[in-house]
Amino acid sequence: MNVNYIFSLIVVVVLFLLAYVGVEAAGLQVFFGVIIPYLALVIFIVGFFYRVMGWARSTVPFRIPTTCGQQESLPWIKQNKIDNPSTLLHVLVRMALEVLLFRSLFRNSRMELKNSRLSYKLEIWLWLFSLAFHYSFLVVLVRHLRFFLEPVPFIIKQIEVVDGFFRIEFVSEVLTVGLPGIYISGLVLLAAVTFLFLRRIFIPQVRYISLAADYFPLFLIMGIAITGIMMRYFTKVDVVGVKELTLGLATFHPTIPEGVGGLFYVHLFFVSTLFAYFPFSKLMHLGGVFLSPTRNLANNNRAVRHINPWNYPVPVHTYEEYEDEFREKMVGVGLPVEKE
Amino acid sequence: MNDKNKIIAGLIIFGVIITFPLWYNMGKASPVPEPELTTTAKAAKQCVRETEYMTAEHMQLLDVWRDSVVRYGKRIYVNSSGKEFDMSLSNTCLDCHSNKAEFCDRCHTYASVDPYCWDCHIDNPKEKE
């Protein structure tokens, strides 16, 4: 038993109950359907800007890229322009690969010690599932724009078509799955977030470093995915009613439609919680990855001087002081001196 | 190094993207679609099952119907009150709801749903009349 994930799980369960009971028993539709989402959005935007500007306020006194390849050097030595960028263009390519494809994580390996011998095995899973997680989440987010836009733009519809490419249907007397059409992104998201959770539980080192703050967003996103999947494929929800509510939010004419169940409000509450929690947490890596000085600077240090805005004078031991102390000894062995 | 401007520019772009829904809809009236019932449909009072169920799960029902007709040749559907229906989109559903554009499409378009029913059932003969 690990107190960290139990704690996070309990928090997510409590959030679930709050929204569900709040809507079903206490009739707090306006609170969970209007006030909380607006509040969450405001906290997200203000918090996100505040955090990033906090980073921007801190200076970058030195140019300290981590170089992961050959530097720009002599003509017969081939530079690795992506991993050791020396121009803005190189940096942009490096950053694009970092942000879009998690290039550094792709290097990951697994150390193995057997009979006093070390070896390094390919370790692709963390990279693969992280990529799957982030991209499926992105697709899910973009897809949900259909609830916030009217008319729904063509591009969003196309994404839905691609996402629904696999027509998986299962029809029986008891259970029918597949209509509305299965979106692969939602399932990948749930699978990936589950993987990320399980590796935190089962890899001893990762379990050791994991904080409650690491499990919480995983459980929350799991909750979001599960409630979403439940509504779409199992318990069903009045989609037109849902869109009436969400579009009301987007057009600043909030309404609470009839006939939208508690599960939807739970889903919305989870998403709102995620947004509101975002700026206070490690999820800010979304912004931070762009600002990491070991990645976003060119390694042209010796060619272009970097300015440190707070570079201040320091006491130094001057040559005069040095010669004053050692002059006799220097003269004794025939070393040239300034003052005889 | 003064890169505050770049960071602020980045933040503004991010802000514009995440608030996209807020300004995209600006100035557009988007009333909630009201499916229109034909006189026949109104007269029938209830569909094959209660309205609430039909709103949320009609696609599922149609799927079961298709399965039952195409795979097992079973064409008769009996609802909870014992009433019998021919399991047919064209002949049963569209018989009452002969106004596809006003009944089906309104909500489907609003919710950005693109049912593949119409891949085969393209021409509604009753609508033409």
Added chain:
Amino acid sequence: MKDLPKPDGLVSMMDHMPPKDKGWMDTPVKIRKGMYCYASNPKSVKYLGLPYPREWSPMDDDWKLPENWKEIISEGFRERLERFRSFKIFMDVCVRCGACADKCHFFIGTGDPKNMPVLRAELLRSVYRNDFTTAGKVLGKFAGAREMTLDVLKEWWYYFFQCTECRRCSVFCPYGIDTAEITIMGRELLNLIGLNIDWIATPVANCYRTGNHLGIQPHAFKDMMDFFVDEIEDITGIRLAPSINKKGADILFITPSGDVFADPGTYTCMGYMMLFHYLKEKFGIDITWSTYASEGGNFGFFTSHETMKRLNAKMYAEAKRLGVKWILGGECGHMWRVIHQYMDTLNGPANFLEEPVSPITGTKFENAKSTKVVHIAEFTSDLIQHDKLDLDISRNDHLKVTFHDSCNPARGMGLLDEPRHVIRNVCEHFYEMPPNTIREQTFCCGSGAGLNAGEDMELRMAGGFPRANAVKYVHEKYGVNMMACICAIDRAAFPDLMSYWVPEVDITGIHELVANALILPGEKERSTDLRSEPLPGMEDEADE
């Protein structure tokens, strides 16, 4: 040394399973003999004017801290968050994915979970969250926050002096979080309350006073050079007259003092001298040494940014005084991190120097046009490419060479192929170690960043294990008997490491290999290499 376990024993201690019963925050630090370096000598701290010089010992309960130490730390923390965006970002964005964990040579070698880079950073982050973040203040331990206590401070000290700032973890981190940066900040904070180690503090004081870490005074420096002149004369029959502190020389040469002081670095030092003699004879180029700036390395870098600047200032000052055109830097690791990524910013602009051009080949070193310091591997590679060196590479035939990329030139600069180009042109037999252990993924010697003391030998042998293991691999596979490196700490640390793990392999600098092959004008037929060991086919002559 006598307490050092045997290699097998050390390997059997490498259990990478963290404790199951207790979290890391609830496991107080246990400072263990063999794993730490002695506390700084108050005299050295005082000489530099750094705060709170005093006698103290890590093993004592009482570290004789100033009364308001928590305030000092907290204020220092705040100040550094504002000054270093790197620090603030690295405090904020880690997701604890664990990709860095088994990339650290100290974690691999010790199995101590707090040597996982992520946990090393969490030592600071936990306090950061408590003092500077809303979530930490509200949620406390569940947000991963904890209060600063004496135990936490001791943990900081123990683990920030178990990191060699090698940056290997930073290569694998999806956000580029650099533990070197974390350790640098951690050590700066510790230095605010006088908690340095002596292996750093005393070299820094020495360097401030005498110009080099070892405290070699100018006359002794000259003596040592004279000794090398005699040695070289014995081997080649040529008597060198190296320039020292010479005004009006073309180029100022600066290299770590370790190479002047101890084997096998001394052979590399002799190599430099022979190369410069050759260039002087053949092309009339005058390259001078300096006693005032007789240290390339910079242990100030392991103390604080300010101390680094204080020591580094001598390079430009001396170049200006001597009126040279530009500076040539010797083979050294962290020296090059400082020169490449800090020097120009700290003590530049060096407007009094010229943009470096090789006077022999005319090659413009475009990549060094602002800092005006050229790495000797770049310089020699250029000489070789233009066929300016007379080489007899058969004189390195008895060597099967592999190359160790030093951490800082690899990951703080990207100097990877220049030394390889030189090596391939001065010796016949060259073999690479496995790909996961070279170039940007190179493993540290385990003794960098000021940890190459004698009292922490177990730590060093454990930390150097991944490197030694790769050396062992090429030794067994190809019969490699010599590892070349471009770092003076490597040359000081590896002999111990090799004799512990792979005793059959020796250590050399690449300019020892160059000088072995280099034919000096008018030299006699050599019967030995620079180590006075017989050359292949000359075993009989050498015995005489």
